[in-house]
Structure formats: C-alpha cells, structure tokens
Amino acid sequence: MDNSASRSKSESTPVIEVEGLAKEYRVHDKPEGLAASVRSLFHRTSRVVEALRGVDLRVGRGEFVALLGPNGAGKTTFLKLLSGIITPSRGTARVLGHVPWVRENEFRRRFALVMGQRNQLWWDLPAAESFRLHREIYRIEPSRFTRVRDELVDLLGVRQLVLQPVRELSLGERMKLELVAALLHEPEVLFLDEPTIGLDVVAQHTIHAFLRHVQAERRVTVMLTTHYMKDVAALCERVIVITHGDILYDGSLADIVDRFTTHKIVTLDLDEVPSPARVARYGFPCEVRGPRVVLRVDRGRIAEVLPDILRDEGVRDVSVEDVPLEEIVAELFRSTRTRPVGAPAGAAP
Amino acid sequence: MSGRSVPLEPDRHVASPRLLEGLRVWCTMLAICLEERLVYRGDFLLGTAMRFLPIVTQIFLWTAVFSATSRADIAGYTRDDVVAYYLLTMLTRAFSSMPGLAGGIARSIRDGSIKKFLVQPVDFIGFLLAARVAHKLVYYAVAIVPFAAVFLLCRGYFPPPPDAPTVLVFLASLVLAFLLGFFMEATLGMLGFWVLEVSSIVFGYMLVQYLLSGHMFPIDMLAGIPTGIPGVNVADLVQWLPFGYTAYFPAAVWLGKIEGEELFRALAVEVGWVVVMAIACRAAWHRGTRRYGAFGG
Amino acid sequence: MSRYLAIFRTFARACLVRDMTFRANFLLECLTSLGWMSMNLAFYLLVFTFTPEIGAGSGWTKAPFFAFVGTGLIVNSIVQALFMPSAEELTEMVRTGGLDAVLVQPLDAQFLVSMHRVDFSSFANGLVGVGLVAWAVPRLEHAPGPIAWLVYPLTILCGVAILYGLVIMLAAATILMGRNQSLYDFWFYLTNFSRYPAEIYAGPWGGPLRAVCTFVIPILLVVNVPARVLARPLAGEAWWAVVTALLAACASLAVSRAVFQAALARYRSASS
Numbered sequence A: 001m002d003n004s005a006s007r008s009k010s011e012s013t014p015v016i017e018v019e020g021l022a023k024e025y026r027v028h029d030k031p032e033g034l035a036a037s038v039r040s041l042f043h044r045t046s047r048v049v050e051a052l053r054g055v056d057l058r059v060g061r062g063e064f065v066a067l068l069g070p071n072g073a074g075k076t077t078f079l080k081l082l083s084g085i086i087t088p089s090r091g092t093a094r095v096l097g098h099v100p101w102v103r104e105n106e107f108r109r110r111f112a113l114v115m116g117q118r119n120q121l122w123w124d125l126p127a128a129e130s131f132r133l134h135r136e137i138y139r140i141e142p143s144r145f146t147r148v149r150d151e152l153v154d155l156l157g158v159r160q161l162v163l164q165p166v167r168e169l170s171l172g173e174r175m176k177l178e179l180v181a182a183l184l185h186e187p188e189v190l191f192l193d194e195p196t197i198g199l200d201v202v203a204q205h206t207i208h209a210f211l212r213h214v215q216a217e218r219r220v221t222v223m224l225t226t227h228y229m230k231d232v233a234a235l236c237e238r239v240i241v242i243t244h245g246d247i248l249y250d251g252s253l254a255d256i257v258d259r260f261t262t263h264k265i266v267t268l269d270l271d272e273v274p275s276p277a278r279v280a281r282y283g284f285p286c287e288v289r290g291p292r293v294v295l296r297v298d299r300g301r302i303a304e305v306l307p308d309i310l311r312d313e314g315v316r317d318v319s320v321e322d323v324p325l326e327e328i329v330a331e332l333f334r335s336t337r338t339r340p341v342g343a344p345a346g347a348a349p
Numbered sequence B: 001m002s003g004r005s006v007p008l009e010p011d012r013h014v015a016s017p018r019l020l021e022g023l024r025v026w027c028t029m030l031a032i033c034l035e036e037r038l039v040y041r042g043d044f045l046l047g048t049a050m051r052f053l054p055i056v057t058q059i060f061l062w063t064a065v066f067s068a069t070s071r072a073d074i075a076g077y078t079r080d081d082v083v084a085y086y087l088l089t090m091l092t093r094a095f096s097s098m099p100g101l102a103g104g105i106a107r108s109i110r111d112g113s114i115k116k117f118l119v120q121p122v123d124f125i126g127f128l129l130a131a132r133v134a135h136k137l138v139y140y141a142v143a144i145v146p147f148a149a150v151f152l153l154c155r156g157y158f159p160p161p162p163d164a165p166t167v168l169v170f171l172a173s174l175v176l177a178f179l180l181g182f183f184m185e186a187t188l189g190m191l192g193f194w195v196l197e198v199s200s201i202v203f204g205y206m207l208v209q210y211l212l213s214g215h216m217f218p219i220d221m222l223a224g225i226p227t228g229i230p231g232v233n234v235a236d237l238v239q240w241l242p243f244g245y246t247a248y249f250p251a252a253v254w255l256g257k258i259e260g261e262e263l264f265r266a267l268a269v270e271v272g273w274v275v276v277m278a279i280a281c282r283a284a285w286h287r288g289t290r291r292y293g294a295f296g297g
Numbered sequence C: 001m002s003r004y005l006a007i008f009r010t011f012a013r014a015c016l017v018r019d020m021t022f023r024a025n026f027l028l029e030c031l032t033s034l035g036w037m038s039m040n041l042a043f044y045l046l047v048f049t050f051t052p053e054i055g056a057g058s059g060w061t062k063a064p065f066f067a068f069v070g071t072g073l074i075v076n077s078i079v080q081a082l083f084m085p086s087a088e089e090l091t092e093m094v095r096t097g098g099l100d101a102v103l104v105q106p107l108d109a110q111f112l113v114s115m116h117r118v119d120f121s122s123f124a125n126g127l128v129g130v131g132l133v134a135w136a137v138p139r140l141e142h143a144p145g146p147i148a149w150l151v152y153p154l155t156i157l158c159g160v161a162i163l164y165g166l167v168i169m170l171a172a173a174t175i176l177m178g179r180n181q182s183l184y185d186f187w188f189y190l191t192n193f194s195r196y197p198a199e200i201y202a203g204p205w206g207g208p209l210r211a212v213c214t215f216v217i218p219i220l221l222v223v224n225v226p227a228r229v230l231a232r233p234l235a236g237e238a239w240w241a242v243v244t245a246l247l248a249a250c251a252s253l254a255v256s257r258a259v260f261q262a263a264l265a266r267y268r269s270a271s272s
Helices: A004-009 A034-042 A075-082 A127-137 A142-156 A171-183 A201-218 A229-235 A253-260 A299-312 A325-335 B017-039 B041-050 B053-068 B079-096 B101-110 B115-119 B124-153 B164-193 B199-212 B219-224 B234-238 B248-254 B260-295 C002-021 C023-050 C062-082 C084-096 C098-103 C109-115 C120-139 C146-177 C181-195 C203-216 C218-231 C237-265
Strands: A016-028 A046-059 A064-068 A090-095 A111-115 A189-193 A221-225 A238-243 A246-252 A263-270 A284-289 A292-298 A315-322
Touching: A016 A075, A046 A075, A046 A090, A046 A238, A046 A246, A064 A075, A064 A229, A075 A090, A075 A189, A075 A221, A111 A171, A111 C098, A127 A142, A127 A171, A127 C002, A142 A171, A142 A201, A171 A201, A201 A229, A221 A229, A229 A325, A238 A253, A238 A325, A246 A253, A253 A325, A263 A299, A292 A299, A299 A315, B017 B124, B041 B124, B041 C181, B053 B079, B053 C023, B053 C181, B053 C203, B079 B124, B079 B164, B079 B248, B101 B124, B101 B164, B101 B199, B115 B260, B124 B164, B124 B260, B164 B199, B164 B248, B164 B260, B199 C023, B219 B234, B219 B248, B219 C023, B248 B260, C002 C023, C002 C109, C002 C120, C023 C062, C023 C120, C062 C084, C062 C120, C062 C146, C062 C181, C062 C218, C084 C098, C084 C109, C084 C146, C098 C109, C109 C146, C109 C237, C120 C218, C146 C181, C146 C218, C146 C237, C181 C203, C181 C218, C203 C218, C218 C237
Parallel strands: A064 A221, A064 A238, A111 A189, A189 A221
Antiparallel strands: A016 A046, A016 A090, A238 A246, A263 A292, A263 A315, A284 A292
16 A cells, blocks of 8 residues: 555665555355255356455565565465466566566575465485485585585584485474575575564574574575464564455555554552442453552653652662563554455355 | 254263264264265366266277277187276275275374374274265265266166176175275375385275276286296186285176176175275374374374 | 486485385385285286287287386386385375475476485386296297387386376476375376376277377377387387387476375465
C-alpha cells in the first residue's frame, strides 16, 4: 500500500524488484457427503483463489526483510515466485537482475532457499555427503568449499554432527545443518521460509546469531517468513505484512509500533490493593491482581499521567512498555480478515 | 445428506440395540467407502479397465501357442476356453483378492493403532470383515460397468452357460473365495504380533498364490508334471491346497471342468479351508493380543 | 557433462551406502525381483511343454524365446535400477514440496528428478538376463556374428531410451496432477505388451495393436529389436527394425523432454 517510504530507503540498485506480481490458483471443490459427490460426477465446481494480487516491492542489497502474515496470506507463494519454483499469473519480478521463473543456472547459483518444514538433506546419510553433493551441483572450488564449510560449521557449533546420519539428529541440529548446506555456495540472496519453526529457545538464539553474523559479514540480502516475533525483533529492520495477497504494511519495525498502536502499557506495583475506580482515572485497567495493576494509557497522555500516579499513589515499581509486537501484528492480521476475498464463480469464500 | 453424519446413539434403539447399531455402523461405512470411490472415480475406472490389459497379452500369447501346436486342446482347454478362463479368473479374483489387508493389519500393530480395538467394544475381525464387505460391494457397484462391457464383448469365447445347479455352486464358490481370501490375508497380517516385518511373508504368500491359484494358468495344466510319488501329479497335490480356490476353482466350475463327485469333494475341501483359516485367524488374534498386552505396544 | 557424471556418481555412491546400511532389506529386495522373475520363467517352461514354438512359423522356439526373455530382463533391469525409483519418489516429492528444493538448484531438473536414486537390487534380474542370453545363444540356429554383437548393445540402449521417455512423461503427468498411482499401474500394464514377441499380435485385433505399439507408443521395439538382432540373421528387414528403434529412441527422448518442460512451467507447488 504505502511503498514510497521503503522505496526511498532502498539502495540505488535493488536486488529484488517486483511489480504487479500476482498468482491465481484454480481449485476444485471436493464436496463432502455422498449426494454431493454423486452430483460432482457430472458437474465439478471450481473457483479462482488469488494467492497474491499484484504486489510491488523493492529490496536493496544487504537488507534483512521479514514477511509477516497469517497462514494462507501469500507469504510462501511470494517466496516461491521469487525463487522461481512457480510462475506468476501476472506481473514481473527480478532477483539479482534475473527473472526467477526462467530458472537460469547463473541465477540459481546465486541464491538459496531454506524451508523450515522440509528436509533437504539425505535422510539416511551423514550431512557431509549432502555437502559434497552441493559442492558438485554448485561447482564450488574444493579449497573454497572446505573453507566455507568449516567456517559455517564452527559458527553453528555442529562440527561433530556432520558425520552422523541425518535421521539420528534432532530437529534443531538438522536445521543448523540445512543452513550450512544452503550457504555453502555463498549465495547473495537467501530466502528463509519459517526457519525456526518448532525449535527450542536455545536453538533459535544460535540461529539468530548465526544469521546476523552471516548477513553482516557477507552483505547477503535475506528475506524471511516467520510466525515468531522474536525472529523479527532479533533480525529484521524492515517488515512487510501481507494479508489476503496484498501488502498491508511495509516499513521499519519501530514504525509498525508507532503507526498501529495508540497506547502504551503501564504496569504498577502498588503498596496496597487499589480500588478499580481509582486506577481507572489514569487509563483502562487491563488487569488488577492484588497490588499489581496493568493499565492501557493513551500515548499522548503518558507524560501527564505518570507524574500524577507517582505523586498520588504509593508506587513500589513502575514500567512503561510498548504493546507487545505479537498483539499488534495479530490486530493487523485481524483488521483485514473481514474484507471479502475475491471469489468469482459464485462460490462463497 | 451426508453418510458421515449418521449419528451413533445406541441408547435410542432399545429393542435390539446390538443388531441395529451394527447395521448403522455398517451403513455409515458403506456410504464412506462409496464416497471415497466417487471422489477418485477417474483413477478407479481407469484402474479397473487397465486390469484387463494383461489379459489381452495373455490371449494373444495363447492364440500364438495354439497356432503352433497340432493339438486342438491343451489339458482339455481349447483356445476359446483359455480366453474364457482368464476372464473368469478376473472375476473370481475380484472376490478373493484383498489389497492392503495383511499389510494394513501389520502396520496398525507396528504403529500401535491396534490399541484402539483393544479398548473399543468392537470385535476386530468382525469390523475388518464388515469393512471389507462394504469395500467390495462398492467396488462391484462401479466395476460392473467395465466387467459387463468386457464380458459382453468376449461372449463368443464362452461355452453355453451351465445349468442352474452349477450356477448356484459357482456363486457359492465366489462367496467362499471371498471368505477364504479374507481369512488367509487377515491371518497373515496377525503374524505382525510376532514378526516385525510381515511384508516379506506377504510377499512369499503372493508368489505362491500367483503360481498356484490359477491366476497365471489353469492349474490342471500341471497334470502332466509328476511329483515323484507314483500315480500322483502336481495338479493332484495343488487341489488339496487352499490357493486354487481363490481363482481357479470358480472359473473351472463355470466352464464345466469339474463335475459330479469331484465337484462336491472340491467344495468340501474349500469349506474346510475357510473353517480352518477362520479359526486360525481368531486364534492368532487371541494369542497375539495377549502377547501384545503382556509385552506392551 | 562431466559435472553431471560426477553428480550421478555421488548419487549412486550415496544409494549404495544406504543399501549397505540396510543390508537385510537390500537382500530381500533382490529376492523379491528374482522371485517374480522365476515365476514367469516357470510359466514359460510350462508353455513349452505344450508347444514347440510361440506363433506358427514365427521362429520363436525355446532357445530364441529365452534369448528374448533374457534381453527383456536386461533392458527392464536397467530402467528399474536407474530411473524408476526416482520417478516413483516424485509423487512424494510433489506432495511434500521436495520438488521445490530441486527447482532452486542450478542443475537440470529432469536429470535430478529421474536419476537421483539408484536401486542396485534391480540389477539382480539383469544378471539373470545375461545368464539366460548366455544359455540361449549357443543353442540358436543362427549364431550372432560380430556385427550383431556390436548392434545388440546399441539396440538395448534404444530400448532403455524409449522406456526412459515414457518414465519422464509419467513424471510430467505426476507434476501436473499431483498424484499418479494409476499412472504407475498403467506403466506396468503398458510395458507388459513388450514382454512377448511382436509376432503374437496378429489377426484383425492384433495387427492394429501391433502397429500402435510400434509407431505410436513404440513399446514393442524395446525388447523385440535387440532380441531379433541376436536371434535372427541381421539382413534386410532387420536393419529397418534397427533404424526404427533408433528413430523411436530419439523421438521418445525429445518428446518427453518437451512434455516435462511444459509440465514444470505449470507446477503449482504444494502449499506449506
């Protein structure tokens, strides 16, 4: 929607350039129930689903972009279009100057795609074998291969796992090795589709640190989809929110808070249990549990309300925070959910 | 409207709860089976039609064999008899073959989903049998189209239809073939309680079945091969085994290859095998579940 | 080209390592294919107790026929070992999105899709095929000359190429439809036509069938041409058969390649 801000921000030669990119699918309805399936013998109903409806975007070299959106919003479709797995219905895209769905080898040698829910390593063999295969496929020079592999493996602390069959590894260990495999050919663009899904906190942190390091060191352009705001907060300066195939927001993480929240969260620890009416003077009481009060206060009123509180109440402790990112994003996702989804062929969405 | 939405409320049927309940469960199962078939109708019709393709090559092969030999018949079969025989075995195998039965039982033992049947008030073998009957009925409802077309097209190869009693025996032998096939495969599947990898056993069974059931060639063609025992040939031995009753026997009955006293002896052997396999199946289930309970799943 | 060979070697090595890790399973698979094959051989032996020849005047007496069967085993085992396991896995790859990973790699997708898995156990049947040919050749009426021995492997390669083209078309259909169980059954039923000498397809029905299976879907050329080169004098008509097989192999490779590329352009990818 509002791309002017991001456009001015990106560098002179964008790595990713997208205009009017759209993808439609025709889906056949599989009816439930006996009578309906008999009817469908003669007449099959189908409708067009718009996974992506004309998206414009520019991403500069070295940017770290998060794609957010509810399930089915079109994030993964977008990544698949940019990596050339599927062809669009309309629009153009250039990644590193190549049209992705032409699938030129020069292009495919310059980027990588990691899908958190899919295993790309040989299941029954040690990851070292998969790495060797990558060396052949991407034509990596042996000396460079060894150097890059050792560096990546040490960064993630998985050197001792490389010779173990992949099926014996945990999900987190496997993900780390997937990342190593994807980065062996030193791609200039990295697409990550839910890279931290199902991982524990420690593994998530390791991967965050690793990605930050790789991106800073090599100026890789990274685009990632995720449902974890922790990933976003730790990694991305730019956030793109997609819902129903449209870009709803494109800007910095800080702006998202400014633009979409009208209040802050004030948490108070009081000396005594207050009466609800009394604290409601300062703002909307979200939670009153004993002497602990959580208030929602208008951003504009914070400056005048805080002194009042500190003066009139016996305050032990106070904190002022932004609304949690999860909540803002959830609100964003919800805000457009009521909008009708394009459904020709007369079928209800 | 939907077959799936039939509620299962046993309390409402006070008169004869068990029977009615069973019937309702079975009707639901039938409806779901039918739905499944209809969703994949393209696959299904194509799949059924394709099963006749190997018969086409078999017919040409036998025509070539007959063209090169001076005799009018081979082991009592004329060329037309052979064609009719292969078409009839297609029919009998539509009754006796149980795709996925043994493998399915073994899998549910291995992955533990068999526990469900240890907990629920359902007889496992009864449930499997009902499901199979539903499955087969639906199969026939749709497969009758390609079958009728092929049989009509090839009616010239068939001898005049046999008399009414023979037709009755033929129909009985089809039902028995179904039961025999079911209990043999189910028993094989139950071996999963003792052996981890049943697939190799199933494979061995299928090999023997393929060779000795008459699926490949009429088993009375083995009459020319001696066993080493004086006066006894391979065909004599094979007729005492259960395999032939799942493909050869009904076809041979229709073609009038087996008559009179021989027919009754064969029918008795078949009934005997059905009883033996049904008992074996139940025994395997009882011992297997006891073992399963003892060692834990 | 050498890069593709290197990659294929890596694939083959990995599959061998895997097979050796699960040795019992590997042996079982060998036994499986050997078992089915011996059932069929038993059937042919039985048939030859009733007739001296398959098809009057066709010349397919016992020795030439078993040379034919052996040739068929060799061709099919090559296809089964090199291409079928990969193609069968394709359904799973389309369903789970594994194909996505293939498409982002800087490598020919058809190569990856059709050759990333090698099933070494399928070579067992090929060895039996070689044995059958070795048994049959000294018993042939016309011993194959040196030229025949040169042309024989070439026509076997043609047969493999024709079948490979069919496998690739199946793969294309899988990519378009997302599932293909009946299609694989169809493959087996179709190749079934190639299992017997072309002469058996005679008469008002057999003639057209033979023509279709020679010129439209050249499945009859797969085993018949090499077997004929070995078992018959190589002259006149036989050379035409060899030329036809060569042309059919080229056509099969070209057409299947085009179909596969068209299918990839329409790939929908599984939603995650």
